[in-house]
Amino acid sequence: xxxxxxxxxxYKTGCGPAEQGEGQCCCQGVYEFSQFAxxxxxxxxxxxxxxxxxxxxxSGEDMTALFLTINLAFTVTVILILVGSPLAWWLAxxxxxxxxxxxxxxxxxxxxxxxxxxxxxxxAMGPEGPIGKITQLLGIGTLAFxxxxxxxxxxxxxxxxxxxxxxxxxxxxxxxxxxxxxTLGAGSTQSFFLVAIPMxxxxxxxxxxxxxxxxxxxxxxxxxxxxxxxxxxRVVSVQIYDHVEALAYDQAHQLSxxxxxxxxxxxxxxxxxxxxxxxxxFSIN
Numbered sequence: 001x002x003x004x005x006x007x008x009x010x011y012k013t014g015c016g017p018a019e020q021g022e023g024q025c026c027c028q029g030v031y032e033f034s035q036f037a038x039x040x041x042x043x044x045x046x047x048x049x050x051x052x053x054x055x056x057x058x059s060g061e062d063m064t065a066l067f068l069t070i071n072l073a074f075t076v077t078v079i080l081i082l083v084g085s086p087l088a089w090w091l092a093x094x095x096x097x098x099x100x101x102x103x104x105x106x107x108x109x110x111x112x113x114x115x116x117x118x119x120x121x122x123x124a125m126g127p128e129g130p131i132g133k134i135t136q137l138l139g140i141g142t143l144a145f146x147x148x149x150x151x152x153x154x155x156x157x158x159x160x161x162x163x164x165x166x167x168x169x170x171x172x173x174x175x176x177x178x179x180x181x182x183t184l185g186a187g188s189t190q191s192f193f194l195v196a197i198p199m200x201x202x203x204x205x206x207x208x209x210x211x212x213x214x215x216x217x218x219x220x221x222x223x224x225x226x227x228x229x230x231x232x233x234r235v236v237s238v239q240i241y242d243h244v245e246a247l248a249y250d251q252a253h254q255l256s257x258x259x260x261x262x263x264x265x266x267x268x269x270x271x272x273x274x275x276x277x278x279x280x281x282f283s284i285n
Contacts, residue, residue: 062255064231065239072147072235073215076154080162080211081204083155088166089192107164109157114220121153122224145227150235153225154215161214162207169203170196206270213266217259 058066091103109117124131125144132142143149173196181191197204219237226233228242236255243252 058254059251061230061234062236062239062251065234065236066255066258068231068233069216069235069237072150072154073212075151076158076215077162077208077212079151079155080158081208084159084162084166084207085197085204088163089170089196091163092167092170107160110160114157114218115224117157118153118221118224121156121221125149125152125225144225145229145233147226147232150222150226150233153221154218157218157221158211158214162211165207165210166200166203169200169206172203173199202273205273209266209270213263217263 087106091099091106122144123129125135125142126132127136127142132144135141135143140148143152177195177199178191181195186194217237218235219241222233222235223238223241226235226238228234228238234242236259240252240255240259243249243255
């Protein structure tokens with residue numbers, strides 16, 4: 001696919017200071033990305049060429065944080081769909097007295113300050129915490145200030161954004177289709193996979209989009225749990241914070257604008273889809 005005349009997006013790996021000062025670019029083309037250079041301190045750089053003038057859009061560290069954030073959001077979304085689906089199904093079908101307290105626990109991240117949740121998770125993952133003791137017994141060390149710990153904390157923090165849309169979708173199915181499936185000899189597991197999931201596909205779409213978007217925008221929890229380790233736990237939101245602290249407002253503006261456009265696009269997509277199915281996104285039981 002071609003691109004407008006006079007515009008070229010280029011991707012450069014391992015630019016030195018001299019090359020950046022001269023405004024040189026390589027690998028010109030539309031969204032041409034190569035692998036990260038293996039040399040320490042060598043990062044990819046995204047540039048925009050307009051009429052022969054090359055301007056850096058995102059620095060190497062910005063690109064590293066962006067790719068790490070996308071990887072984290074994708075991983076967390078997959079885990080949340082796998083874990084949240086049976087939990088949402090149970091909450092939608094059960095009449096147990098435990099439904100109210102479990103629903104409240106799931107919804108806690110919606111009302112708790114992220115630093116509060118991050119603090120208690122940090123304590124729990126520490127060497128003296130219950131999670132930390134278990135992970136040390138398993139020989140994997142502590143999860144604090146590591147990528148796996150970041151994934152674990154993000155799953156907990158984004159849980160209501162996946163469970164509640166799925167729960168609403170399962171509740172909207174009603175009991176009639178499941179009763180028909182039961183009369184045809186389908187068990188509870190077959191009814192879940194062959195009836196409930198296909199009929200709740202709109203809920204899965206909404207849950208996946210919201211879970212991914214919410215993970216991208218996390219700040220308090222990831223900063224408390226992951227810290228600020230380049231290439232390991234420094235996500236886009238933390239990178240913006242670093243730019244502001246360094247008074248690098250241009251870089252902060254570029255990354256912030258990218259997140260604003262991403263968030264706006266996600267919300268337009270979700271609300272357009274919601275309008276078609278006329279179903280609420282959230283409910284706190």
